[in-house]
Amino acid sequence: xxxxxxxxxxxxxxxxxxxxxxxxxxxxxxxxxxxxxxxxxxxxxxxxxxxxxxxxxxxxxxxxxxxxxxxxxxxxxxxxxxxxxxxxxxxxxxxxxxxxxxxxxxxxxxxxxxxxxxxxxxxxxxxxxxxxxxxxxxxxxxxxxx
Amino acid sequence: xxxxxxxxxxxxxxxxxxxxxxxxxxxxxxxxxxxxxxxxxxxxxxxxxxxxxxxxxxxxxxxxxxxxxxxxxxxxxxxxxxxxxxxxxxxxxxxxxxxxxxxxxxxxxxxxxxxxxxxxxxxxxxxxxxxxxxxxxxxxxxxxxxxxxxxxxxxxxxxxxxxxxxxx
Numbered sequence: 001x002x003x004x005x006x007x008x009x010x011x012x013x014x015x016x017x018x019x020x021x022x023x024x025x026x027x028x029x030x031x032x033x034x035x036x037x038x039x040x041x042x043x044x045x046x047x048x049x050x051x052x053x054x055x056x057x058x059x060x061x062x063x064x065x066x067x068x069x070x071x072x073x074x075x076x077x078x079x080x081x082x083x084x085x086x087x088x089x090x091x092x093x094x095x096x097x098x099x100x101x102x103x104x105x106x107x108x109x110x111x112x113x114x115x116x117x118x119x120x121x122x123x124x125x126x127x128x129x130x131x132x133x134x135x136x137x138x139x140x141x142x143x144x145x146x
Numbered sequence: 147x148x149x150x151x152x153x154x155x156x157x158x159x160x161x162x163x164x165x166x167x168x169x170x171x172x173x174x175x176x177x178x179x180x181x182x183x184x185x186x187x188x189x190x191x192x193x194x195x196x197x198x199x200x201x202x203x204x205x206x207x208x209x210x211x212x213x214x215x216x217x218x219x220x221x222x223x224x225x226x227x228x229x230x231x232x233x234x235x236x237x238x239x240x241x242x243x244x245x246x247x248x249x250x251x252x253x254x255x256x257x258x259x260x261x262x263x264x265x266x267x268x269x270x271x272x273x274x275x276x277x278x279x280x281x282x283x284x285x286x287x288x289x290x291x292x293x294x295x296x297x298x299x300x301x302x303x304x305x306x307x308x309x310x311x312x313x314x
Contacts, residue, residue: 023165047216091242095252099166099270106158
C-alpha cells in the first residue's frame, strides 16, 4: 500500500487505478468505487466514509480499464486533519471483488472551500505557523505541519 | 511517510495479489518495527481495518446478511465467521451492498438451518496497526523505521513491507 503524500483542504487528490483480472487490464462490471475513510484513532467512527464516489474511465476507446478522478478535499474532510485510507473497489465480469488501497494525509493550512490564494511561513519564538490569505482577502493562521 | 510521533497513530496496510484481489491470511498478521540499525523497536498483531457483527442471515438462493449500520460501500470481498445455522456463509466471498443495513453474498442458504445467532464479517486483506505510547516513545523524530507484517497463506510464510516510516 502506497502513501500518496500530504495534502491540504481545498487540494485535489489524484486517484488513478487500472482494473486487472489475472494481471491483465480488463473492464470491470461497473465503474470502480472510491471510498475514503478517516483514520482518526478514537476520535471518529472510522467505518463512516468521508467520501464515496465513482471513478470515470480515462480514454476508454484507447486504454482498457484505466480510471481516474481528482477528488476535491472539501467540507467532508474538514472534520479531521490527519490520515485517511483511500480504497478503490470494483467487481470483475465474474463477480469477483477487487480492492486497491492507499493512505494520504490532510495537513493544516488549507481551506475546504478551495479559496486559498496565498501562503507564507511565519516563525515566531515557540511557534511555526502558516499564514494564509483567502480569496476574500481575509487572513488566517495554522500550525505548520512541516 | 512522514509520521508525527507526539500522539498515538495508526498504520493501515493491504494484502492483495497482482490483480488486486484481497488476500486472506491463515491468521491475523503480526508486525514488527525496526530502527535503521536493525534493532527491534516494537511488535504486535494487526487487527482488521473494517469489521462488524452480523444480526441475521436470510435463507435464500442468494443469502442476505443483516448487519446494522455496516458502513460498507459497493462490492467488497469479506470474510465471514461464527454464524450458527446457515454455516455455508462462514467463508470468504463477495459482498454486494443492498442497503445501509444489509448486503448479499452469492451463497445458497435456501436449504440451510435457520439463523442461530452470532457471526462477524471483516473486509478481506485490510489491516491496521495501532501504535500506542509504549512503541511510540521509542520512535525518535528524524529517524526512519522499517515496518514489516508477517503472515501466512496456506501455511506459506510471507512478509509485507509497509512504507518506510519517518518519525517527525
